[in-house]
Amino acid sequence: MTIRRVGFIGLGIMGGPMAANLLAAGYELTVWNRTAAKAEPLAAAGARVAGSPAEVAAASELTFTCVTASADVEAVVLGPGGVIDGAAPGSIVVDCSTIAPATARKVHAQLAERGVAALDAPVSGGDVGAKAGTLAIMVGGDAETFERALPVLRAIGKTIVHVGPPGAGQVVKLCNQVAGGLNLLAMAEAISLCRRSGVDPAKMLEVVSAGAAGSWMLQHLGPRAVAGDFAPGFMVDLMQKDLGLVLDAAHETHTPLPGSALVRQLFEMLQARGRGRDGTQAIVEALALLAGETG
Amino acid sequence: MTIRRVGFIGLGIMGGPMAANLLAAGYELTVWNRTAAKAEPLAAAGARVAGSPAEVAAASELTFTCVTASADVEAVVLGPGGVIDGAAPGSIVVDCSTIAPATARKVHAQLAERGVAALDAPVSGGDVGAKAGTLAIMVGGDAETFERALPVLRAIGKTIVHVGPPGAGQVVKLCNQVAGGLNLLAMAEAISLCRRSGVDPAKMLEVVSAGAAGSWMLQHLGPRAVAGDFAPGFMVDLMQKDLGLVLDAAHETHTPLPGSALVRQLFEMLQARGRGRDGTQAIVEALALLAGETG
C-alpha cells in the first residue's frame, strides 16, 4: 500500500521546489496552479497538469496543497471544483500552507465526512529549505495518517514531527512565528542599543551569539542586518500575515501575547514605508527609525 | 613581565569560583570580601586575605572586582580604602561586575589619572560557567591593557573578546541582557499560545528549537519552563537590575527599546509575587497569569 501517485496544488516559491523534489523522488505527480504557466517546468520534467484541484485529487493517493491564506485553502480544497470533489475515500490531503488552526480543523472535518484523511503540515525553512528538501514540517492529524504519509513527507523535509491532533500543526507553526518575531526584536534592540552607545555591533554579535542570549536569528540574520543587507529570506509582508493569524488565534482563547502584539506594530512601520518585501531582518531599521537614525 | 600577583575583591556566587580558578592556575592570590567569612575557603587553599580593597591592590599586579551594582564598584574602587588608594602605577584593575557603562567610564578615567590601567569585563555564563572557567568575557578598554590581561583572563573564561574602548564591555553585556530578556519572552509567549491551544508544548519545543526560531533560551530553559522547574540559573531580581541598567543607558542616548521596556514590566509581575529569586524562565508564569491560568 505504498503511496505512488501524488498531487500538488500551489506551485509558488515554496510549492514549486517541493513538487520538484517529489518528482525527483520518483512519485507519479499531478499538479495544478491558479496561474498555469508555473506548472510548465514541472510538466517538462514529467508531471501531469490537471485542469482543476478536483482532477488532481482524483488522480492522487495523497494530495498536497501549498497556498497563501486560509481563504485560498478553503477555495482549493472545499470550493467548487476543489479537492473535496475529486478525492477518493481513503486518500490523504496534506496542507502545507500556514493558515488559521480553526480553518485547518474545518478542512479536516469536512474531508473526514467524505472518508478522506487530512494532515495540516505547515513548513519552516524558506525557499532554501524547500529546494534542498530539508524543511521542518509540523504535522497535525491522527497518528495513522501521519505514518502513511511519512515516507512521502521525507521527500521534502528533514525534521518531521507529529505534534498533535488536527490543527496542532498550525498551532505549532504559529508558535514558531511568535518565537521568531520576538527573537528578531531581540536582535534589533540589541543592535540599536549597541550602535547608539558607540560600540561596533559586529563585536557584540560575536560574543552574544555564542552565549545564553544567542539565537538562530542573531547568528544568521544579525550580520546581514548590521551590513544593511535586507534581501529576503522571509518577507515582512508574510510575517505580518502570520502575526495576524497568531493574534486572531490567541484572541480565540483569550491568550494575551503583549510581545507579539508589539512586534506586529513595529513591522507595520516597515510596511508603512513600502518595505513589506524586505526580509524580516529589516526590523533593525524600525528600531533605527525610533531612534531618529534614518528617515 | 608576566603577571603573577593577582587580587580579587568580591567573593560571591560568581567571584568565589572565579578566584578559585585563578588560584588553581598558579597565581599568587590576595582577596577581600565585605563579609570576611566568604574568604575562608580561599585562604585555606592558599590565598592571602587582605584587610581592605586598597591592600589587595597594593599586593597585586592585576586586581579583579566582582560586586553587584554600580555603587558597589564605586565604593570598592574609588571610595576610602578603595583599590585606587593601593594600586601602583602600571597595575591593572579588571571589573567583572555588570554596571552602568557611564560608571565604568568614570572608573577608567579616575584610575587613569593615577597611572592605573582598567578593563570593564562583565561576564556571562552563570555560576556554572564561573566554576568551570568557561565564562564569556566582554572586555572594554585599550588594546594594550587587554593583551597584558589576556593570559590571566584565560584562567576564568573561554570566549574572551575585546569589544571596544572603556565602557564597551558593559554596553555589550547590556545588549546581551536585552537579547536574553526578549528571547525569554519569545519562549514564554510561544509556550502560552501552545498550551492555551491545547497542544503539547514539549512537541512544540522539539520542532521550533531546531529551526529559524530557535534560541539558547528555548532549547535550554524551555523544557525547564514547561516542567515547572523554576530553580535559577539566573535570577529574576538580577535580570531586573540589569534591565534597569539597560533602560537607563538607553535613555542617556534616547534610544527607544519598547520590547525591553515591556519585558521589564512583565518581570515586575514576578517580583510583585515574591518570586524574584526564581530563575528567569519563570517568565512563563507571568504569561500564564495574563491568561488567567494560575493565581
Next chain:
Amino acid sequence: MTIRRVGFIGLGIMGGPMAANLLAAGYELTVWNRTAAKAEPLAAAGARVAGSPAEVAAASELTFTCVTASADVEAVVLGPGGVIDGAAPGSIVVDCSTIAPATARKVHAQLAERGVAALDAPVSGGDVGAKAGTLAIMVGGDAETFERALPVLRAIGKTIVHVGPPGAGQVVKLCNQVAGGLNLLAMAEAISLCRRSGVDPAKMLEVVSAGAAGSWMLQHLGPRAVAGDFAPGFMVDLMQKDLGLVLDAAHETHTPLPGSALVRQLFEMLQARGRGRDGTQAIVEALALLAGETG
C-alpha cells in the same frame, strides 16, 4: 419633502430605544428584528412589523440599521431579502452599527448603484444616551444626504456631526474607541500606582480629574472602578470587538498604534477570566492582577 416614513432594523439594547424615540417623535415606523419578540413593545406602541429588511426598506423613506458586526450589516443590507432588495431610489439607508470603514464604503457603493443614498452613522453614549435621545452621532456620507437625514437624526441624538465622506463616520467612531481605551488604561494605571503606594485613590481622583490629566473616564468611571462596581456601561466584549476593528483598519493603512494594541492585550486578561460582560472600568482589575493583588 420632509421624511415621514422611517424604518428600523435591529432592535437591541441600542436600537430598541432609538426606534422608540423615532416613534415618539411622530414618525410612521416600520421595524424588523432577527428575534421577532423584540419588536413587540414597539408594535404595541404603534409601529408596523415587517417580514424582512427588504419590506422595511420598501415601506420607508429612510431606513436605519443598528446591528452588531460588519457581517450582520452585510446580511441585512446586501443579503437576500435585505434592504437593498426593497429600498426605492432616492431613499436613504442610515447604518448606526460600529463596523469596519471598508464595509461601510462597500455598503455605500452597492446602494448607490441602485440610486439609494447612505450614511454611516455610528453612535456614542450607551443605552443611557439611546433612551434619552442624546447620542453623539458621527456621520459619513455626502452633505446633501446628511442634510436630508438631519431632522430624523435629531430625534435620537444631540451632538450630530457630518465628519466626512462615506466611511468617515466609522473612522471617527474607531478613533473614539482608541481614545476611550487608552483613557481607561490611564485611569487604571493611575489607580494601581496610587493603591500600591498606599494612598487613597479617591483622593487622587478628586485632584487629578480636575486638572490637565482629567478625562470623562477618570471622572465618571474612576469612582466606580475604585468602588469595585463593574456593572456595564460599555462591556469589555464590545470594546474588544471594536479594538479588533481598530487594529484591522489601522493595518490596512499600516498605521502603528502600539498603545491600542496593548490595551487590547490587557482586555484579553479579563475575557480570559470570563469577565467579558463586565463594564470596561474592570480594566483596573487587569492592572491589579499584574501587580499580584488578586487572582
Next chain:
Amino acid sequence: MTIRRVGFIGLGIMGGPMAANLLAAGYELTVWNRTAAKAEPLAAAGARVAGSPAEVAAASELTFTCVTASADVEAVVLGPGGVIDGAAPGSIVVDCSTIAPATARKVHAQLAERGVAALDAPVSGGDVGAKAGTLAIMVGGDAETFERALPVLRAIGKTIVHVGPPGAGQVVKLCNQVAGGLNLLAMAEAISLCRRSGVDPAKMLEVVSAGAAGSWMLQHLGPRAVAGDFAPGFMVDLMQKDLGLVLDAAHETHTPLPGSALVRQLFEMLQARGRGRDGTQAIVEALALLAGETG
C-alpha cells in the same frame, strides 16, 4: 499664629510667579535662587534676598522650595547651608517640586528630627496656573501642618487637597503624570488613525472631545497638535523626568505599568530628535513617524 513671614527657594518658571503671588498677597517674603539674577524682579517688588537657603529658612515661618529634581531638593533642604540649618522648630517647609516619594519621605523625616514640619506639595497647572495663582496642589503630610499652611497655599493655588501622609502628595502627582501621559497617547493614536484614514482630525476632535472618550488633553492640546503648534505648555523633557520617577516608584512596589512604560519609550523618540523642549502634544509627531509620515 497666622503665618506672615514666608520664604521661597527656587525662582524658575514656576517658582518665580508663585513667589510673586505670595508677595502680592502681602506676605513678608525672603527668597534665594542658585542663579541670583532671577531674584532681582522680586527684590525690586519688595522681597528680601538671602545669601543661602539656611538664611531664607531662618527668616521665615514657612519656607517653600520649588526646584527641579530629587537631588536638588536634597541639596537645598538637607545639604550644607540648606534649609535644615536655618529652620526654627515649629516652622514649616513646603516642597512644591515634583520628586521621588521616597525622597519626600526622607526630607519629612530629617526635618522632623529638628522639630520642623514639612509638606510635600507638588503642583499642576503649568506656568499659566502659576502666574494666575490657580494651581492644583496635592499635599502630603500631617493634617495639622496642612491646616496651618492652607491660608498661605491659597495665595498660589485653587484646588488644594490634602491627599495623605508624607510622600502622598508626590504619589498623587506621579499618578497625574501617568494619566496625563496616557491621555496624550490616546490623543496621538486617535489623530494618527484619523489622518491615515483620510478623515479631517479637527472633525474627529469635535465629536470625540464631547463624549465618553473626551479628556482635557484631547480638548486643549488636540487642536494644537493637529495645527502643528508644538510650543510648550509642558515640555517633553520634563514629562520624561517625571515618567522616570513614575517607573522608579512603581518598581519599588513592583507595580507593572505597561502603558506608562510605553509612553516613555515614545517620548524617547522625540528626545532622540532634539525635540525635548517641545510641548508634550508633540507626541503626535512620534505617531506620525511610526506611520512613516515625516522624517
